[in-house]
Amino acid sequence: MRSFELRNAHFDRLVNTPDLKWLGQNTNHAKLHPAVIEAMERCIQDEEFHIYAPPAGLEELRAGILDDLGLQGLSTLVSDGAVASLYHVCHTFLQPGDEFITTDPTWNWPMAFARSVGATVKQIPIYGDEYGYRLAPERLAAAITPKTKMVYLVDPNNPLGTACTPEEIKAIVKIVRDAGAYLIHDCTYRHFAYHHTLAATLYPEKTITVYSFSKWLGLAGLRIGAVVAHGNVVEQLASSPPNNLGSSIFAQRAAAAGLRTKAEWFPAVLAQQRDNQRLIKDASEKIEGLRMPVYPSNGNFIVLETLGAGVSPEALVAEYQKHKIMIRQGAYHTPTFGDRFVKVSVSVPQEWVQEFVDLLPTLIERARGRNEAVKLF
Template sequence: MRLFEARNAYFDRLCNTPGLMWLGQNTNHFEPHPTVIQAVIDALQDGSYHAYAPPAGFEELRSLIVEDFGLAHTDACAFVTDGAVEALYNICRRICQPGTDFVTTDPSWAWPMQFAREAGARVVELPIYDAAQNYKLTPAQLQAAVTPQTRVIYLVDPNNPLGTCHTAEEIEAFAAIARSVGAYLIHDATYAQFADGFTPAYPFYPEKTLVTYSFSKWLGLAGMRLGAVISNPDIIEMVAAAPPNNLGSNVLSQRAAIAGLKTKAEWFPTVKARLRRNQAAVAEAVARVPGLSIPVYPSQANLLVIETVAAGIRPEALVAAYQAEGIMIRQGTYHTKTFGDRFVKVSLTVPEAWADAFCEKLPAMVERARTIELPQGLF
């Protein structure tokens, strides 16, 4: 079986597993605000989905996205996409070139690196899995890595999978470094909504900063595929010239997103509170199992990384043990080949019963993992 067929079959099995507890994809499984559901129902009933949406997204949604990031006072504008990953694909294919460098962290999110390589760029990964640097990129580390060939600096902030978040001073320094070599700065802000403090890079370097925005995580629209890129009008003009989809993103998704943004202040603080509760429960459970540890706590994303090395088990074995119990978690090699054998990732914007089931089973799953040979076919 070809790799893409095996990968698709793997996720098809998961999607068709009744009652599966999704603790591995950072998706939000809390019930959405009633207005979000009603917006989708209204769009179905009024038949507005029969027409293509505006190619850059509904104007109301574009304005709400920019406002949500605190950029309404700038010249920034948004281009709505079929998920943030499509925005990253479009960006990378447009600005990455042969003979140039795409600089990012290790670990990070893997797919933009693939997009950059396909466009001919050389990917430079800067290791950040180190307590001595607080598990995040430092300005000195980035400064030492950039050259005149640096075309793109890609920063996932808060980091996926580590959950670290950069300070305003660090973001300003990264922007200055990008400007010094004329590089584009892609600020992947997929998890910004979960951070206690987040600083967008755009105001520091509006000439070449692009912020990618996701509705999969904070609003829970992962399966409805909606995201955006925020940048200055000239860059958005470039992005909009020949996008993967030039007929507008899903009408139902956009109506749901508009409703979610309009009511966000009413309900999202509860989401963050429930997330922090789940993080605390997992941290307590991990502390009771010898050899397990959490390197970054509290995480500023909707996840936690759990190190398994000192417990003497492979991350993949723990993933397989939990899958047998109807719980999906993720092995570290999805994010990093260098450090992936150290940890699993657990997503926690999920019902409390799911998080508690993970915690209750943890000691037994660690013991079961000791008996499992390195499983194959995990993605």
């Protein structure tokens, strides 16, 4: 069977596993604000799904995204999710021979999109105490070449949870501007950060901000996101989009309602996921060799290093699967550093996290005894 078939069958099994606890995809499983549910129900009752949405998105939603980011004066193009936005950006602005620079680890799919149009990909390692689990601007400067066309920055970083400081963003922006390159600022996890600085406030002309509703609002299955950029950049993107008939009006109604009610609903979600981080931190400190290198995380997830405990990440993932708990092995994010860690999502009900930590000592011991290779995606 072809690899994509195997991969799809794996995720199909997950989706069709009753009562699976999703602690591996960074999705938000908090109960939605009633207004979001009402917006979706109204869309179905009114049978709005018979019509196409505006090609760039509902005006209310476009304005709401700009208000949420505080980037008035820029333009918004609503998309079928943040990943679709990244695909669109890479296929619009990259050509064969261009250079695409990102970190290791990073979100993998934009690298595949860059390679698919003939660009070369360069990764700057940031995993480890020697790097502070973050991108030092001087290391980015050293990696830039005359062929650099695009720098891709996931901030906060997925899977590490580190976020750039204002000083780091200022330095990164200067480096990218001096190179005449585009800066993709993937802010998928921005809403969970303690502090976050938008590069677009300093480099509006060529910063492309990627926005997601999958994580903070929990609409992952509805596939709704956006690109925010200078009007000239959005004009180029809007001239040949992968979907010129508008993203799902059902998803857009839900997203718009989410923005309207965010101040009422999201603070409790944020507090809960930070409490969940603390639960895992406390539990991990009781197990010799287990380590949480980034705490607190600026994302809705944490990294647990298992290497010091003599445990394979894949083995630990497989042990949790027996209990219908999904966590993510490091190799999903990085082949270079993937043997060191697992990632656990925490924007989930606290009882899910409590079950995870209650099982942790036992499953660490069981995973330590597994020597066979475990095939995972």
